[in-house]
Amino acid sequence: MIPLAVDATPLQVTWFILIAVLWIGYLVLEGFDYGVGMLIPFLGRNETEKRVIVNTIGPVWDGNEVWLLTAGGATFAAFPGWYATLFSGLYIPLFLILFGLIIRGVSFEYRAKRPETHWRRAFDRMACIGSFLVPLLFGVAFANFVIGLPVEMSTVNPSLHVVTTGTLGLLSPFGLLGGVVLVVLFLFHGANYLALKTKGEVHARARSFSLKVGVLAILGGAVFLLWSNLAYGTGVIGWLLMLLAAAGLVVSWLMGRAGRDGWAFIATAATILFVAVGIFVRMFPAMGFDNTAVPGTPLDITTASSSELTLTIMAVAAGIFVPIVLAYTAWAYWVNRRRISEVNIPTDAPEPAAV
Template sequence: MELTTVWFLLIALLWTGYFFLEGFDFGVGMLLPVLGRDDTERRVLINTIGPVWDGNEVWLLVAGGATFAAFPEWYATLFSGFYLPLLLILVALIVRGVAFEYRGKRPSAGWKRGWDWCIVVGSFVPALLWGVAFANIVRGVPIDADAEYTGTFFTLLNPHALLGGAATLTLFLLHGAVFLALKTRGDIRERANALAGRIAVVAIVVGASFLLWTQFAIGKAVTWATVFGAAAALLAAAVANRRGREGWAFLATGAAIVFVVASLFTMLFPDVMPSSTADAYSLTTTNASSTPYTLMIMTWVAVIFTPIVLLYQSWTYWVFRKRIGMRDIPAAPVSPAVGSALIRDR
């Protein structure tokens, strides 16, 4: 297998890991005012992701860095053409991160309420725009002979892309609701379980509509398997959630994310950024890649450091694996990081 293909697969794997892990972070953030009826309940929700949310974002940084190093032409065209939506995503992630750290710095209810909405918006914007971005990448955007994007911001807001945004939004909401049902106990767990059942219906309809539209437009014979896999995983998640099997439901929503990303990247290959202007202008794994020597060095680095990152993240999830509830939240207002430390030391 050529190194260009290896790195295309590795980048697809990095995005899969990012959406699997950060997806439930986004879902928890968006559900904060829905499932958190008071400050203590909202602190419970935040503490379910407090120890892991920043580690989950490492996958995004590595995916972006790998794209820059392995496929510089892809990176240049993508980040110049999608500048505004990617900037909005970046700002939203920054605002959300600041909100996690600053929410508990003052006891004022207005102060906390303002940061809570920053968490909601900072989760909603990426959950929506990542779907818009990837739908456009897979279906193709106007690119000229110089590998430059010739459209506008509104070119990206086409019906297919907006449906893709709605699909990732509802999928991450479901993933987050199931995660909360898995990580909490008591009344919050019951409400999260009930809400996940309602979100599942919407996620199945919207997700199936997007994948079928994409499949009929640009799909391949092999991608029918991943499309049906995503649908089956969502149905399995709904059934497991209804039976109160939160662990299986979470694995099923995660599997749905894996199948969706696999569908999109399989449809994309061997292109990395198709041109809707002319097929000859499309960026591929061949004409957008770095030199073979660069890819070889990157491969050795990945072989050495990837297992270390995986072991560290696995250890983090093992340490913070227990459910939390209202009684685990200290009476004094604290930041999410402090609250997480208290939970760890129980």
């Protein structure tokens, strides 16, 4: 990615920041959902324990996904050039992400529809696979945004840009590392959330797993952050965010070891926040694209933007509805703030039939 001299308007910069905020909210909130989804088949030893694990995210997982939908809609409306260029060459990765989201959502909605053991195990595996596939692909994608996706002018329409790399081109060592690290980080985040939200055997297993996967998150995160800043750094800001993210991982592990589940969860959330902020700082103003091969008009927040009128209307709508969404989200978490265990699962609920 090459430096760009950008004469962006305040609204264009504001909407880039707002889209970054939406993505950060999605990664922080849905991050523990993905971690919990991956852990359902492994930390739940019987149906009651698996129901405890599912119930920790049951009231919030679909609401957390709204952040992704809003981020995609805001990108389409505020920066249609950004949206269109991503879809020009990344259909397969985006289709796989959609597939992972679908099977994950279906698994939560349908696992309790029938009592047979094989039925529920199948949907638990679907939840695990979907919760693994989505962060893996997003991690690869964001790592490639750090590198800069190569683009060039379209031969069909010279006013449009297209991504020139294919799906296999995304799977560079750095891209794969980004995917694996995000999966491990979400596992750490999800285990901390389970430890915070449960009691009894599930809590003990979640805390034990968190301490183990936390070591991998610290080591993998250190490699990714150092590589990112040494090869594609953004100067002092990048190094500061890297140190804050690394500190968050270490603090989370230490707090988990001390039994401070709340602080451990907050620290992993802060880590995700600092890493995501660093990525979006790197993406500004070229939005994660490498314009080296683009003669004339590069792709950045000015050339990919909607009109000022559109951005103004969107700003008014956001000013009205975003506080409402935040208030509802805070209320939902407050209502479901207590820990749960096997004793909270109704005893009159039929156990699954063995097959």
